[in-house]
Amino acid sequence: MKLHHHPLSGHAHRARLFLSLLGQPHDLVEVDLMSGAHKKPEFLALNPFGQVPVLEDEGTVISDSNAILVYLARKLGRTDWLPEDAQGAAAVQRWLSVAAGEVAYGPAAARLVTLFGSKHNAEEVIGRAHVLLRTLEAWLATRDWLAADHPTIADVALYSYVARAPEGNVDLSPYPRVTAFLRRIEALPGFVPFAESAVGLSAVK
Numbered sequence: 001m002k003l004h005h006h007p008l009s010g011h012a013h014r015a016r017l018f019l020s021l022l023g024q025p026h027d028l029v030e031v032d033l034m035s036g037a038h039k040k041p042e043f044l045a046l047n048p049f050g051q052v053p054v055l056e057d058e059g060t061v062i063s064d065s066n067a068i069l070v071y072l073a074r075k076l077g078r079t080d081w082l083p084e085d086a087q088g089a090a091a092v093q094r095w096l097s098v099a100a101g102e103v104a105y106g107p108a109a110a111r112l113v114t115l116f117g118s119k120h121n122a123e124e125v126i127g128r129a130h131v132l133l134r135t136l137e138a139w140l141a142t143r144d145w146l147a148a149d150h151p152t153i154a155d156v157a158l159y160s161y162v163a164r165a166p167e168g169n170v171d172l173s174p175y176p177r178v179t180a181f182l183r184r185i186e187a188l189p190g191f192v193p194f195a196e197s198a199v200g201l202s203a204v205k
Contacts, residue, residue, distance in 0.1 A: 003029065003053055004029045004031050005029070005052050007030065012053040014066075014068075014099075014156060015068040015069065017156055018072055020192040022078065022081075038050045053065055065157070066099060069082075081151070081153050081156075083152070095154035095155075104161075105125065110169060111161065111168035113168060115168075129168070133172070133178055136175070137175045137176075140177040144181070
């Protein structure tokens with residue numbers, strides 16, 4: 001398997017994290033987003049949307065981080081990470097939708113403002129991030145994991161951008177259960193950290 005990624009992309013980290021948690025051998029191909037490599041014809045042939053990550057697996061090409069999580073779990077028969085029963089699958093899908101919605105337009109967008117100079121309204125996206133975090137804090141009051149009594153791809157899907165929310169000026173200190181949830185993921189065998197953004201903001205704008 002080959003994963004096209006960028007070290008500062010939370011979507012790419014989501015896919016890389018799951019590959020590592022699975023112990024699945026793979027090659028990493030860094031896509032130089034700053035030079036526009038993701039908009040060049042050879043990359044657009046893999047993903048017409050010009051986004052990382054992209055997974056190549058023996059002629060199969062999967063783009064979109066959540067789709068990669070589903071593909072890996074299904075291909076490798078990991079029903080512990082993605083249940084096959086209707087209720088379990090729906091519980092996971094609910095949080096994949098949150099990852100593509102509330103996370104993307106909350107903490108992920110706030111981080112884009114500070115790291116990449118995005119034109120999002122900082123106050124608005126930070127506010128959205130706190131709405132999400134308050135919801136997560138309440139949800140985690142009676143459980144350790146989001147969708148089951150053990151980790152699933154739902155937890156992987158939310159980890160990266162929530163963990164790096166402070167890079168978007170989103171304070172995690174009011175959310176001890178969310179912080180404990182992040183620490184549980186980080187304690188899983190095979191965990192791989194998300195790259196710090198201390199490369200200097202000028203290098204990623």
